[in-house]
Amino acid sequence: MANFGGHAIPGSFFLFLGFWLTIKHIIQHYWRTNLQKGKPVTPPVFKRMEYIEGGFAIFASFVGVMVEQFVVDGPHAHLYDTANSSWVKLMNWQHSTMYLFYGIFGMARVACTASNLVPAGVDNLALSLALFVEGFLFYYHVHSRPLLDAHIHSLLLVAVFIASASAMLEVFIRNNIILQLFQGCLFILQGSWFYQIGFVLYPPSGPKWDETLHDNVMFITMCFCWHLAVALLLVTWTCATVWFIMKRFSGRIRDVEIGMRNTSTKAGSQKALLEESDED
Template identity: 50%
Template sequence: MANFKGHALPGSFFLLFGLWWSVKFPLKYACRKNKKVFYLGSKAGFQRVEVIEGIVKAVFALIGMLAEQFVPDGPHLKLYNYKAQEWDHLMNWQHSTMYLFYGISGVVDILTHATNVVPVAFDRLMLSIAVFVEGFLFYFHVHGRAMLDIHVHILLLTSIFGGALCLFLEVFYRGNIILELLRTSLCILQGSWFWQIGFVLYPPGGDPEWDQKDHNNMMFITMCYCWHYAFAWLLLAVNYTVVVWLVRIKMKEAKPAEMGLLKTSEWEQESEDEI
């Protein structure tokens, strides 16, 4: 991760999940409000979506671990260098550990929604733990570095621990649209900020490096962080509006007969909270 691509990779992962959540959660909310107009709004439909999401999360985590371990200058699964009598590429190992917990979260998602073995709330708990572990690792990641380097990572920790707290609350308040949207906004922020860190610390294309000790750079980057969060909420608001609008159009277009066919025994047994 000690280069631009290494920050762009996790940044892309978090952005993709944030963008997906910015569509999924408004869709679930709109389906509850509009009496589940189409099949995707059913409990079974969303369970399939959760299983797919878990598979994607596990695959992304595996890609991240392989990338950290088997890049040309990576540790290649070697933790200790006995010749040099020192730990081998601990930064790569830390990143691999971060991806490992997200991979476990993906597996738990699959087990939670594809079987009856795991309690329903356990998927949120495991994702909360994965996000917390990410923040815990990054907190001890930048000791002894330049001032600006430490500052951009501390800002990143704000979104990480905020997301972990939201997910932990979702264990007890599952389906709360406010918590889900807040979590989504912090995920988008985290993804875009990973990209920003790459541009600050490892400018691509031969651009001049930032002065790591300039206080003005710290002031600007703090303001830039707020801009990133404003952009995350703007993106979330646009997706929310579009999804709710499309669901309402779908509801108006649905004929009474079609809606009657959709109202199977599954609908009758299922409450809004179960979705």
Template identity: 40%
Template sequence: FNTTGGEVGKVMGDFPGHALPGVFFFIAGLWWSTKSILKYVCKKHKRTCYLGSQALFQRLEILEGIVLVGMTLIGIIGLQFIAGGPHLTIKKESSWSRLLRWHHLNMYFFFGLLGVANILCSTISSLPVSLTKLMMSNAFLVEAFIFYNHTHGREMLDVFVHQILVLVSFLTGLMAFMEFLIRKNVLLELLRSSFVLLQGSWFWQIGFVLFPPGGGPAWNLLDHDNIMFLTVCFCWHYALAYIVIGANYAFITCSLRHNKNSISIVFLLFLFSSSSSFFSFLFGIQRMRCR
């Protein structure tokens, strides 16, 4: 490895370590935007919408909580027990053991708490439903705090891409807290979902920058022009999040309005097309940079 990032990457982590949370956040953002749009459309068209029952959305909340807990367990097991993980040992002899993986573990843990809150609030009537929004805000703010302290002593470009992640995480937590104060505001929910989608794609972008897959050329972590280029890429990532949400809204509203039986098929097609566009976008940026 040369000094442009390879040797640093051996110490910091790897591409799958950033791709996995990227997939989780992208799926979560897509699902949360879908749920918000469904609630809004069903409320607006009560007579024609067949998915508007409170019981159905309550079951979806329970399912969402189970999926979040499952994702948390997958992330924690992968971090701790796969590819040289610390195996739940935080200190070996006189040195700390893989502290960066412990950072990621804490991020997963707080999202697991969000999943538990979803399940409990949907099954125990005495618990306030707004507790889930508070736990969501807490999870994203903890993520922002963790990644703010994640890059001490690293190179300029490495610090920059993580600072962007800190900013987006903080804004997501802020939007979730506003949802805790202002309930059933679809614009706030979609704005928060756009930030979650942005986090998902940006995690992948960090992986491409710090640990290029397939033996690709490493990025120069000391080149200011790379920061300028990634600033533009970040705007493209955010635009992609809005395009995904806009297409999601169009698919759902058209499906509910014209053919009740086609929504599941249409959503699966949308999920496939948006995922394909997402990965094509990331690989396109990588190819553009390599030219």
């Protein structure tokens, strides 16, 4: 949608996905490096997390498509108007196409988690493809647009295509925490930048930006770097917080396990003594 809400919806989706991926991957990394010894089987909670992620992607994509298509001034599933010989709301159709491929990613994530018959890495391949389609659509989204409009969308392509390449690397390099956290950072960057686009092009309050002024282009370029810095700080803070919580929580789990072992050992010793006394 060509309004602030049309950019806030995908912005919220990407922000949530970025924070979710960061939290999920740091929990899995902590388990692999600190708790996996003697526990070769993946905890069931990790599978639930993958199902939640895939289900959220499917649900959010469905909501996004419905909003883009059936909003008051939307195309309502009409692509071509034969009466006027013209396309109908192609911008809404482009956004719907973007959501469609993220829905495919969600289905791939669920399928990979549910069945061992699906090759490992198909979900990351689908994510890479969804990001590529998003960038591909936005690349041709800004032709013949005002200077600031085209520039602010082109900066989004930087985050999108790098995230696509990162997801593609994960198809071949599994469980690399640097790649995983970097991907979460790029999703947060995308989310905040969608909001920035909405505030610049469709400000909910205040004066409208001059889209032909070169100084505004320079400021927006610098602003993108600030968004990247904030995304990196947010990922770092989230990782530190989750790591601290996991460390304290895992310590309590170990205490409980040690207590249970000691109790079972004492019970076993008492049982052996009783059996010996019965034999005597």
